[in-house]
Amino acid sequence: MSEVVISAKSVGKTFGSGADKVTALDDVSVDIFQNEFFTMLGPSGCGKTTLLRLIGGFEQATSGQILLEGKALNDLPPYKRPINTVFQSYALFPHLTVRQNITFGLEMQGVARKQADDRAEEMLELVRLAQYGDRVPSQLSGGQQQRIALARALAPAPKVLLLDEPLSALDLKLRKEMQVELKRLQTETGITFVFVTHDQEEALAMSDRIAVMKSGEILQIGAPREIYEAPTHRFVADFIGDSNFLVGNLVDDGAGKRAVKLGGGQVIELTQDVSSQRSGEVTVSVRPERLGLVAESQAGDNQLVGTVSTVIYFGTDTTYQIDLGNDALLTVRMQNGSGAKADFAQGERVGITMSPDSIRVLAD
């Protein structure tokens, strides 16, 4: 793995005191690597923006410390950190032209006028707004302002670029465009991006690694595929994509493997390495698209069997709700390929196929 750029060590942050005390971050530790697109994902109030503002220097940590390339940042004010931010509201200076906005940071570093202007042109080309240098921000559309905010933050070549939900104000189409754009900028500049969002799709599309946060804690850190395929917590599985949750008891299948026995008596085999220490009731998750349906007659022993309760046709795929009995419902999403798969009707008895590696036992 490449070098660590930002390292948060047991960082805590509380606001207010006494009865009004709010814990925004609770003992968070994370390493962010060189040239990485790192995303902090979570619902509002999970502490992701607070962590970003701590890295930027806009807030002071209550406990723990944040290191930049091994050096503690603690009391360094924002203007002394080689870290720049793209703000949610863009925060472009309305009294300056686009070019002056971009050269602002360079000027503060004492870069000569000519060089700063050259750099501004370079940045304008990078964000594909080469003709817009002489305009003022109010003459630009939201998407254009967004790009200028990026150009401004990238111009001083920071070690780390912080992005605070920068796409949330854009409409869907523009947001998709900017996702690609951001990924391209990150690759081209080689700067570490730390991105904050509550949009799981955005996070999956752009990130090298994602930290899923909840109530001031990081629940899971991993590559998008890992987060999606192997969620460790119910919250993670639920927040990112759709998931089925089944409750059962951990048992040994006799052949030295672990399995989960559901309330109805069916047993689901596991390939996941579950500690032998664990026993008793657990929750497992499985993605709807990782499940398949077969006619009941084709169902093997120990296979889950249920009744189709709802069929929803989506064009590219069809979603079935399967009643397993004992109040257990499973959602199954099947692609409508050309290889005419069997259609299942409401009320039909079906067997459910699943590969053991798509079953994840979640942490308590």
Added chain:
Amino acid sequence: MGNIIRSKRFWLVAPAVVYIGFFMAVPLLQMAYVSMLERGDYGGVNWGVFSMDAYISFIFERDLMDNLVVNTDYLQIFARSFGLSAMTTVFALLLGFPTAFYISTQPQSRRNFLIFLVTIPFWTNILVRNYAWMLLLRNGGLIDGALNWMGIETGGLDVLYTPYAVSIGLTYTYLPFMVLPIYASLEKLDHRLVEAAFDLGADKRRAMSRVILPLAAPGIAAGCILVFIPCLGAYVTPELLGGGKFMMIANLIGSQFGAARNWPLGAGLGFVLLALVLISMMVYSFKFKSLPEESR
């Protein structure tokens, strides 16, 4: 439909238009007329006898040979008034900006209270407040006494009845007019812009000079106008704190209608002042038209 409603709405402003139109425009025209008449020997004017003497005598006087020679007395009073008003505006700005900035950084509930405090002096009559300043500034007065008590021998402060006393009094009187518009523009200022400046490497001083001050400029300009123009027309303060020894434009105009019995000159001086004020306003609006829209 919309047009009918819009045209009917005109009647909402009609009373104000009539009131101002009549009670401001008519006397103004009357004064313009008076300024172009011959003065009456015992005050008043000779109605119907036109003369440009008032405007000529602003700059020239007639010597014994009836030749026009330059007389700078009135010009000096004008220059002095402009200088003193400018000085007062600078003082008010130096005191007012930090005050407004401090208030704008306070929590909302506190801000309202502090703004309320700024407006408290308006509750007292301006004459009373100026007399109070006389008590403060005079030799042996409160300030002089306090300094002496602290062991600083002033030998009499000798401030009262000087331009400084007038400027102190004017600064005090018009300070709220500086604080309020600056506060209004600072309050609107998006705090994230200041954060963005910090983020891009600006320390506090440069965040102030490069972001906060330019964005507060319209408020600062409005404050300066609201202080500078009433200062030019100040009457009571120079009369009391300047002790009549120190004349400003308003006192000069007043004296022309009173003791000097030269109505046309008084009216003429009023119009010269009006012209100068209008010119400075035009310069202001021209300067701020060149700024980007959002910061206005």
